[in-house]
Amino acid sequence: MARLVESTITFPYRRSLGPVVGAFMTALTEMRILGTRSGDAVLVPPMEWDPRTGAELGNDLVEVGPSGTVESWTWVPNPSAQHPLAQPFAFAFIRLDGATTPLLHAVDAGSPNAMSVGARVAPRWRGERVGAITDIVCFVLGESAEIEGTDAGPASEPVTRMDYEASITYRNPVPVSADRVIEASQEHRLLGQKCPVCERVYAGGRGYCPIDAVELGEGHEVDLSDVGTITNFSIVTPVQYPGQTETEPFVRAFVLLDGSDVILSYQPVIELPATDVRVGQRVVAVWASPAEDSDEGGAMGGTYGRLIGWMPNGEPDIDDPDLVNRIF
Amino acid sequence: MSSIPCAVVGVGQTHHKSRRLDVSFGGLVREAVFRALDDAEMTLEDIDAVVLGKAPDLFEGVMKPELYLSDALGAVGKPMFRVHTAGSVGGTTAIVAASHVQAGKHRTVLAVAFEKQSEGNAQFALGSGKGASLGAGGAFAPFIRSYIHRSGAPEHIGWKVAVKDRLNALKNPYAHLQIADISIEKVRASPMMWDPIRFLESCPSSDGACAVVLTDEAGGLAAADAGRPPAWLLGASSRSEPPSFPGRDPVRPAAAMVCAADVYAQAGITNPREQIDMAELYVPFSWHEAIWLEAFGIAEEGDGWRMIDDGSTELGGSFPVNCSGGVLSSNPIGASGLLRFAEAANQVRGAAGEHQVDGAKVALAMAYGANSQYFSTWAVGAEQRPFG
Ligand SMILES: [Zn+2]
Numbered sequence: 001m002a003r004l005v006e007s008t009i010t011f012p013y014r015r016s017l018g019p020v021v022g023a024f025m026t027a028l029t030e031m032r033i034l035g036t037r038s039g040d041a042v043l044v045p046p047m048e049w050d051p052r053t054g055a056e057l058g059n060d061l062v063e064v065g066p067s068g069t070v071e072s073w074t075w076v077p078n079p080s081a082q083h084p085l086a087q088p089f090a091f092a093f094i095r096l097d098g099a100t101t102p103l104l105h106a107v108d109a110g111s112p113n114a115m116s117v118g119a120r121v122a123p124r125w126r127g128e129r130v131g132a133i134t135d136i137v138c139f140v141l142g143e144s145a146e147i148e149g150t151d152a153g154p155a156s157e158p159v160t161r162m163d164y165e166a167s168i169t170y171r172n173p174v175p176v177s178a179d180r181v182i183e184a185s186q187e188h189r190l191l192g193q194k195c196p197v198c199e200r201v202y203a204g205g206r207g208y209c210p211i212d213a214v215e216l217g218e219g220h221e222v223d224l225s226d227v228g229t230i231t232n233f234s235i236v237t238p239v240q241y242p243g244q245t246e247t248e249p250f251v252r253a254f255v256l257l258d259g260s261d262v263i264l265s266y267q268p269v270i271e272l273p274a275t276d277v278r279v280g281q282r283v284v285a286v287w288a289s290p291a292e293d294s295d296e297g298g299a300m301g302g303t304y305g306r307l308i309g310w311m312p313n314g315e316p317d318i319d320d321p322d323l324v325n326r327i328f
Numbered sequence: 329m330s331s332i333p334c335a336v337v338g339v340g341q342t343h344h345k346s347r348r349l350d351v352s353f354g355g356l357v358r359e360a361v362f363r364a365l366d367d368a369e370m371t372l373e374d375i376d377a378v379v380l381g382k383a384p385d386l387f388e389g390v391m392k393p394e395l396y397l398s399d400a401l402g403a404v405g406k407p408m409f410r411v412h413t414a415g416s417v418g419g420t421t422a423i424v425a426a427s428h429v430q431a432g433k434h435r436t437v438l439a440v441a442f443e444k445q446s447e448g449n450a451q452f453a454l455g456s457g458k459g460a461s462l463g464a465g466g467a468f469a470p471f472i473r474s475y476i477h478r479s480g481a482p483e484h485i486g487w488k489v490a491v492k493d494r495l496n497a498l499k500n501p502y503a504h505l506q507i508a509d510i511s512i513e514k515v516r517a518s519p520m521m522w523d524p525i526r527f528l529e530s531c532p533s534s535d536g537a538c539a540v541v542l543t544d545e546a547g548g549l550a551a552a553d554a555g556r557p558p559a560w561l562l563g564a565s566s567r568s569e570p571p572s573f574p575g576r577d578p579v580r581p582a583a584a585m586v587c588a589a590d591v592y593a594q595a596g597i598t599n600p601r602e603q604i605d606m607a608e609l610y611v612p613f614s615w616h617e618a619i620w621l622e623a624f625g626i627a628e629e630g631d632g633w634r635m636i637d638d639g640s641t642e643l644g645g646s647f648p649v650n651c652s653g654g655v656l657s658s659n660p661i662g663a664s665g666l667l668r669f670a671e672a673a674n675q676v677r678g679a680a681g682e683h684q685v686d687g688a689k690v691a692l693a694m695a696y697g698a699n700s701q702y703f704s705t706w707a708v709g710a711e712q713r714p715f716g
Contacts, residue, residue, distance in 0.1 A: 009457030013389040013448050018352030047399075048355055054372045054402025056358075160349060166389040200574045210570035232473055235523045236466040241449040245459025252462060254470060261574050266462065279473075324477045327470050328576035 002173035010167040012242055020048045022160050023061055025131035029155035031145070033123070033136075035064045035099050044099040045133075065096030066145050068103070070119040075112040085138055090115045094139060106138040114141060128152045131159030177217060178205035178304075185305030188287045190224040192262055193217075201262045204304050225258040226285035228310070229318050231326040234266070235274045249274045255283060255310055256326055263326055268309035279324045282315035331430035333712055335548025335558035336673040338368025338541030344504040344658035347446035348535035353393065354400035357442045357537045360663075361401060364438070364539035367679075369556070372402030375541075376434040381411040381421030381441040382662030386453040388444050401440060413566070414697030415464075415610070417441060418538065418665025419704030423564045425542050426706070430561075435544050441666040442537035450533055450661065464612060465522035465530055467699060471578040472524060472615040478579070481618060481633035483524065487515040489614035490529045490656060492642050497653025499643070499682035504534045504658040529614040529656075536660030538667045545712075559673035559708040562690070562715075563594030571699040578700045584623040587703040591692075592625070595707040596715030600626045600692070603715065604707070606648040606675055606685045607692040608668035612655045617641065621649070624694060624705070643683060651675070651683040665695025669706055676710040690714055 017025055020036060024045050027034045036046030037060040043051070044064055050057055073092035079085055084106040092115070093102035108124065109115045121139040127149030129135040137148050174182075177193065181204060184191045192201045193216040195209035201222060208215050233253040238246035251274050252266040269277060270286045288306040340363025342348070348356055365371060378401050380394045390396060394410035401408070413420040418441040425439035455461020475481070494510040497503035507514075510528075518528040543551075548558040567587035569576070588600075597603045609620045621632035626647065635641050641649040650656070652671040655664050672693035674680045680688075694705040 009386075011386075011389060011448060011452055011457065015447055016347075016349045016352060016444075018350075018355040021352060048352065049358065049400055051399040052404055054399060054404070056362075164389060202574075210573050232470040234462060234466045234469045235520075236460075236462055237519070237521045238460070239449075239451045239463065241452040241461070243452060243457065243459055244461070250460065252466065263574065265572060321477075325474045325577070325579070327474060327578055328572045328574060 002176060003179060004171045005174055006169060006171050008167060008169040010165065010243070013164040013166055015162045015164055017160055017162055018048060020046050020059055020061070022158065025159040025162065026155060027063075028133070028135040029129040029131050029159065031066070031125050031129070032063055033065045033096060034061045035096075036061055041100040042098060043101050044096055044103050062098065064098035065123070067120060067122040067143050068094040068096035068099070070107070070115065070117055070121060071095050071102045072117060073107065073115050075115070084134065089138065092121070092139070094121055105136060108138045108140055122146070124148055129155070131155055132162055175205060175207050177207035180218065180221070181205035182305035185287070185307050188226070188285075188306070190226050190257070190285065190304070190307065192222045192224045192260065193220045194222050196220065201260050203262050203264055224260055224262055227313060228255040228257040228264070228283060229323065230254065230277065230279060230281040230283060231256050231263065231323045232279060233277050235277070251277050253277060253283070253310060254327055256323070263328055265328065270309040270311040272312055278317065280317035280319060282313050282317065283310040284313040286311050332432050333545040333548065334426045334429040334542055334561040335545070335551065336540055336561070336677070336708065337543050337547060337551040337556065337558045338364040338370065339670045339674050339679070340364030340367055341502050341538045341663075341667060341670065342536045343502050344534040344536035344660055346504070346533060346535070348444065349446065353388070353390070353444055354397060356444055356535065357397060357440055357539070358400055360442070360537035360539040361438065361440060364541050368541040368551070369554070370436070370541060374436055375402065375406065375438045377407040377409070377428055377437045378403040379409045379411060379421050379425040379428075379437060379439050381417040381439070381666065383414060383417060383443055384412075384453055386448070386457065387450065387661065388447040401438070407434070413568070413702040413704065415612070415661060416566075416665050416695040416697035416702040416704045418663050418667065419669055419693065419695030419706070420566050420702070421666055422540055422542075422669040423566050423704055423706060425540070426561055426564055429542050429544055436547060437542050439540045439542060439666060440537065441663040443660040443662040444535045445533040445660065446535050463522070465525050468613055468616075469522040469525055471619070471700060472613065475579045475615060475619050476524065479618070479630045479633055484512065485618060485633045485636050486524070486526075486529050486614040487512050488636055489611065489617045490515045493611070493650050493654045493656040496643055496651050496683055497657035500653050500657070502658070503653040504532050504536070505653070525613050525615070531612040531655045531659035532657070534658050534660040536658060536663050538663040538670050540666060540670050540673065557677045557710065559676045559710070560712045562707040562709045563591035563597075564706040565590035565594070566702070566704045568702045571701050579619055580623050580629070581700050581703070583701060584620070584696065584703045585625070587705050588624040591705045591707050595709075596713070597707065600624065601647060604647070604690050604692050605688040606651060606672075607694070608652060608654065608671045609649055610655055610665060610668055610695040611650060612659060614656065617649055620694065624692070643685065648685050651680065651685060665704060668693040668695055672706070673708050676708050
């Protein structure tokens, strides 16, 4: 079985809510629930458009609830971290008084025996409300709304945006051929794979030839030189974003390896300032020292295993006018 | 090509801005959709199928937005498709929509594309959520360096394109960037972002959407009879190639050249430079105008920059390019390709307003995406078969 490498991507997205959902969220901070009229119907939560036809609705908002009736429910016996409540609870379709459509929310009923279709429920409001559906912690059985904690009052400004902290964790299998490249990198060897059909050589344990759709494995391995020539490069001015690791312009270089036709793309450089990088420059691979961390996930950031980048080796530049065109 | 003729009878777009905080996702796309429907004198009821395109979901952090938006687009009970070919997606969306009409599967199809960049961060998304993102500029700068080297073009070519497209944008009320005092001096003085690309030689990040209504021959003829000239589809093609392989040339990608040849063959175009009246090319960085003029056979290899230098590609020149202001002036990424296709259609409909090319009868639009590996192109005309 392939080795699995875990990685997590997170980002603080900010949604703009638009006039209708914005009004709904603003009202939640006031402990009011809004619906919208659509003909004889009252849709909750309110929508900008008729969900059946796409026709524009008139933004005719109307207050509903806050109490309502359970129309359907299911029990969640083992809540996960992403569920609205830590203890077992019901997800229920709740038709709020005055609404013609049900709202999906949690009911803190204690036991499934306490839940029934037709049960009356009321919201448990969060004390600190920000303009999100979670301003309603959950619903509780009965007619009386509650407040959890101290009531901090409504939002001081209309709510127009909503923060959404997205996070996803992947467990990616590392292909066997990439694992062999990482393994070879422990001995400071660069492995390539040669396609038996077109004879192109690929670096990084690609595992296939994209031209011939041929699988490449152990039998196709060739040793590559760890000395090469910069053919082209990128000097990136970093834009700041959550998760950005760079603050100063940084270089990514394309390295044509000696004795082969292999280009390593977007390689980090070491001891080579952005102002000094040039086409034709001779470089040698830099390997992580045994104490240093290395990328065990394969070809992330363009390098392979314990290969961490390239530095000038002091040899004179190569003067070849076609070098700059060798990007791939 | 033995397919059913296809006509563009409605075009709509939003005003493009850094942050359209006044609208939701759905509100943004609907703004473009209703403009396109109004233009076509249709309602959502006239639409038989909907095709939606946008760039990677990581841009806004909404997975499968086509599901979330199906009711906003009036697609309930109708076929709904999502297209995804990175930056070229807007163009591919139009081509997929057209192919439903051409195949006789659906009579009238709505193509919609959008991006709401303000909800996330493009550099984050392009860097797969990790630090040290190259961004599009970092990925394309080496290609541009290679082009400059092999063509021998002087550095002011990039600045000229940057100025031309921003001057054109001043004639387009929907365009994001409205830089009234744009000048060569101003572009040259702007910061170097990804050598040799300066800040003002780069596209902005925009929120925006575009929609196009495509229909069959009877629908196109009916629109013409009603005094609303359609744009007839003369040829359409999408092509792709692997992102990297030894010897790949990103300045003249094989996929781009095959894509162009396919469109020209369908349209009966044998001399693009003479037979096409204007083009909307996907130019997110100024030098890509020269690169695509060559890869798409409008200029000889090595000569694309000369068309820029002598003013041929200006509005009023012999081969105007990006009269709308192009991607350099508005870049709602997913919609940017469809905007090219829509603007080309408007030109041959005589509906481009202040940035109309006098007497434009045949127009070309192209979009590209990812590592310069996806290409989508169409040619549209004021007549059904201008070249036999
Ligand atoms: Zn091969």
